[in-house]
Amino acid sequence: MDAPPNPWFSWNYLEKNGADVVDALSIHVQLTLIAIVIATAIAFPLAILARRIPRLSGPIMGITGVMYTIPSFALFALIAPFTGIGRTTVLIGLVMYALLILVRNMVVGLEGVDPDVVDAAKGLGYTKTKLLFSVELPNALPSIIAGLRLATVSTVALVTVGVVVGYGGLGQLMFRGLQRDYRAEIATSAVLCLALALVLDLLLMLAGRWVMPWKRTRVS
């Protein structure tokens, strides 16, 4: 008896499950974007705090390093008993990992600003706030954008681990495909995941170029 065909790709799957795929994809995109926005909103003040108060820089970097070592699977297990199964748990996990990447890159970027430039601005009478927004931040932008890209790409991949608590976007399709031994479902969601990471990365790269016009002409 021949096994029924189980192709890695089939139009038939897409036609019959198009709505499911779109649903999973939109959940995936939403989770990623919300996580990145929240993480940025938290990372920004933290990084500035680390910059303003050098004594806090060590602990902030150290704690983020330790937290980053905790496996995502374990993290979801640690918070799921308290936040329940589903969206909230996944979001908290995603925000945490993105936060760590973002804070590190922001701090590195701010610390890398040429001290002479800062001195010059101070000599011109810049206030602390003006110094931050019109000198330090623009100079740290390359590192910040790099952090944003890295965090976004990692988050897209990480969303799939949300399967553990039943809310993994495209990961949900991968897992369902595995349980039903439906190769087309697994392959389609895997390819979409990679494509999503690629598209978001590209968009952020273009956004980076747009906010850093001075980088366009320079050949690095």
Place this chain on the structure above:
Amino acid sequence: MSTVADAWEYLTTSSNWVGANGLTTPTFDGGWSWANDSIIALGIEHMLMTFTAVLIATVIALPVGIYLGHVRKGSGATVVVANTSRAMPTLALLTLFAASAIGFGNKAVIIAAAIFAFPPILTNAFTGMSGVNPDVRDAARGLGMTRFQIATRVELPLAVPLIAAGLRISTVQTVATVPLAALVAGGGLGVIINTGIATQRYGQVLAGGIIVALVALLTDAVLGYVQRRVTPAQLRAATGAKASV
């Protein structure tokens, strides 16, 4: 707080550590497998899977990285490998392998974990070898060393700190990847968490999370110590733990 109490009870019950029927379970074909109800057995299985995956990755990635770094070619390729692996969800690779001819279980997990363990070893070996000061290489050539001697006696010792860092990152990352095995009917410590969620025993889930997190942190600490030990004192300040490219 009952979840915390449940977790504490799970962790302090000795049968959860050694298993109700010992560390191994006989299988139908006369062999044996690690017992799924024993933290120690799952832990051993976890570390064996990690070790196998990292070993496979090292055997392939280390020579390639050292060679490419020595001839200073292929930096673009190593970056592409690193970035693609970052965008590729582990779960995607795991489910793809499990649904393919490789099949469910630990084999699919080890292969997937080995693929993710590959990039850090490759890029760090490459960066370590290619980053050796050109003056040092010139001096070695001036002393009449052959290319092979330069690679093994000059560049390689100087690259050891970065290579060690790469092995550490990749091992810690593999320890963190192996728990996903539980999702594709594999073994390892993730089983504790997965079983706990399936049976709605959240104390066990919390306990499993604590165990996996501790194992990862411990692995990182031990390998960090090893990394510092193999780094000559003169190089310690120069190369911190460079994580990514």
